[in-house]
Amino acid sequence: MDLIDALLEDHETVKALFTRIATAKGQQQVELFGELRENLVRHEVAEEEIVRPLTRSTLVDGESIAEHRIGEEAKAEETLKQMEKSEVGSTEWLSLFEMLRTAVLEHAEKEETIEFPGLRAGVDADQLEKAQKMFEGAKKIAPTHPHPGTPNTATANMALGPIAALVDRARDAIAKAKAG
Numbered sequence: 001m002d003l004i005d006a007l008l009e010d011h012e013t014v015k016a017l018f019t020r021i022a023t024a025k026g027q028q029q030v031e032l033f034g035e036l037r038e039n040l041v042r043h044e045v046a047e048e049e050i051v052r053p054l055t056r057s058t059l060v061d062g063e064s065i066a067e068h069r070i071g072e073e074a075k076a077e078e079t080l081k082q083m084e085k086s087e088v089g090s091t092e093w094l095s096l097f098e099m100l101r102t103a104v105l106e107h108a109e110k111e112e113t114i115e116f117p118g119l120r121a122g123v124d125a126d127q128l129e130k131a132q133k134m135f136e137g138a139k140k141i142a143p144t145h146p147h148p149g150t151p152n153t154a155t156a157n158m159a160l161g162p163i164a165a166l167v168d169r170a171r172d173a174i175a176k177a178k179a180g
């Protein structure tokens with residue numbers, strides 16, 4: 001398994017969650033949305049830390065491609081943040097959900113057709129394997145809730161990400177205790 005395999009696997013997980021959430025109701029929808037939120041935030045933050053630097057240094061127009069993808073990720077985090085503030089299943093939440101789904105699917109499509117093939121072609125196989133391990137590590141320590149105000153660049157997240165992640169872990173533990 002290399003970096004690109006791991007990225008595509010995450011994409012499939014997220015796409016399946018979008019499909020399931022669309023038809024889920026009540027508590028099940030709440031739980032699936034929690035799963036989606038956590039998966040999506042961890043994935044995008046880790047991409048910004050591990051994938052984007054490779055894109056910038058490897059791809060033709062890498063700088064611009066990385067900037068565009070980061071812009072889309074920031075927007076998605078903004079929508080997720082709004083969704084967290086509204087009631088799951090409400091009219092407002094459902095319209096935000098559709099907005100997020102369209103945006104994230106388009107974003108994933110761009111990564112899969114431009115960025116990932118470029119990395120496969122331009123980065124050595126052993127480097128892509130090492131990057132996969134770094135990507136998994138970055139996901140482990142990433143935040144679990146959206147933090148649109150925290151720029152998801154390698155340097156910014158290395159400094160602020162762990163703090164946001166700690167706050168998120170505490171928040172998740174409290175929510176779990178309340179639910180149980």
Ligand SMILES: [Fe+2]
Nearest residue numbers: 044047073111
């Ligand atoms: Fe992404």
Ligand SMILES: [Fe+2]
Nearest residue numbers: 007047108111
């Ligand atoms: Fe992605």
